[in-house]
Amino acid sequence: MTLAEAAAAIESRFPIARKIEFRGETTLVVARESIKAIALVCKAELGFDVLLDISSVDNFGEEPRFEVVYELYSLESGAHLRLKIAVSEDDLTVPTLSDVWATANWHEREIYDMMGLRFDGHPDLRRILMWEGYPYYPLRKDFPLGGKPSDVPDVGFTKVAPLEGGPFVTLPSQATAKDREPRARRP
Amino acid sequence: MAETAAYDSKIEGNVIFTRLDAAINWMRKNSLWPMPMGLACCAIELMATASARFDISRFGAEVMRFSPRQSDVMIVAGTVTYKMALAVKRIYDQMPEPKWVIAMGACASSGGMYRSYAVLQGIDQLLPVDVYISGCPPRPEALIEGLMRLQGKIDTEKSFGEQKRELIEELSI
Numbered sequence: 232m233t234l235a236e237a238a239a240a241i242e243s244r245f246p247i248a249r250k251i252e253f254r255g256e257t258t259l260v261v262a263r264e265s266i267k268a269i270a271l272v273c274k275a276e277l278g279f280d281v282l283l284d285i286s287s288v289d290n291f292g293e294e295p296r297f298e299v300v301y302e303l304y305s306l307e308s309g310a311h312l313r314l315k316i317a318v319s320e321d322d323l324t325v326p327t328l329s330d331v332w333a334t335a336n337w338h339e340r341e342i343y344d345m346m347g348l349r350f351d352g353h354p355d356l357r358r359i360l361m362w363e364g365y366p367y368y369p370l371r372k373d374f375p376l377g378g379k380p381s382d383v384p385d386v387g388f389t390k391v392a393p394l395e396g397g398p399f400v401t402l403p404s405q406a407t408a409k410d411r412e413p414r415a416r417r418p
Numbered sequence: 419m420a421e422t423a424a425y426d427s428k429i430e431g432n433v434i435f436t437r438l439d440a441a442i443n444w445m446r447k448n449s450l451w452p453m454p455m456g457l458a459c460c461a462i463e464l465m466a467t468a469s470a471r472f473d474i475s476r477f478g479a480e481v482m483r484f485s486p487r488q489s490d491v492m493i494v495a496g497t498v499t500y501k502m503a504l505a506v507k508r509i510y511d512q513m514p515e516p517k518w519v520i521a522m523g524a525c526a527s528s529g530g531m532y533r534s535y536a537v538l539q540g541i542d543q544l545l546p547v548d549v550y551i552s553g554c555p556p557r558p559e560a561l562i563e564g565l566m567r568l569q570g571k572i573d574t575e576k577s578f579g580e581q582k583r584e585l586i587e588e589l590s591i
Contacts (some may be wrong), residue, residue: 369535389500393533
């Protein structure tokens, strides 16, 4: 089944908020409530047997604030399909897909850890990168790069990292390595 | 002939006179068993230091021990994240006195280029560091230089007073 056929099959059975075609990539923006049903169809009927990645986006200042992006892949046809759902800040729950693709387990834990979205029905929703008991979600846009001080059992401290005028960024250009190297560049 | 029985010329060459501190420190500094706390790319240089070309065993520190209970010096080589900091501290606590710490490279010394919420800004916020080595990562020569500096430092220590320094600090409160 080709990518176009798969996308059409989903469109015919589920309400699609937006369909984006860009450079041969197809993205379907769907409702949060229907993502589980779509995932089951994708895996069982449309041949998307691999979940490559789940990521999340923080569109700070917009509503709905968060997006969750699912990258599906079919080993048989080689087709990539991207599914997106929007998540409002008022209700941060997302249905888990860990019972559809087992690999979703750790991806969802990472999103919970970094972005603070909670996955309904996840068998083991703990932090995966930061330590147990860390109070913040560091990949959110309103979280400073240097961190916030926190009082954590066993660690006992985290301090704000000194940025010394940073963050340090590179300049993509044809200039010499010396001019391209990371420096504190104020916009 | 009681006088000749007390004097045995055969052992004369095997007797030396020295201070106890000097003798103990000489033994300690020439047999430093490192705990390789390799956390990032500095660990690659640490391994290179141990291998044939640079050969840290010339300085008596080739016996990398992966058990803290057999180690003398912890070489913190790499980026210490807050999550790992707990484990580093715990391993340090398991090392028997006397113990020393080398902060190898920019990250272990100061957080390096990782000015980030996740990275401890220098292992000296947790452990008493004896020698800092600059570089990102430092060359094996720099690590050997740091080791020699540590040997120099051990030479000047009071071997018994320093041995239980944590215990003594606790008792004097």
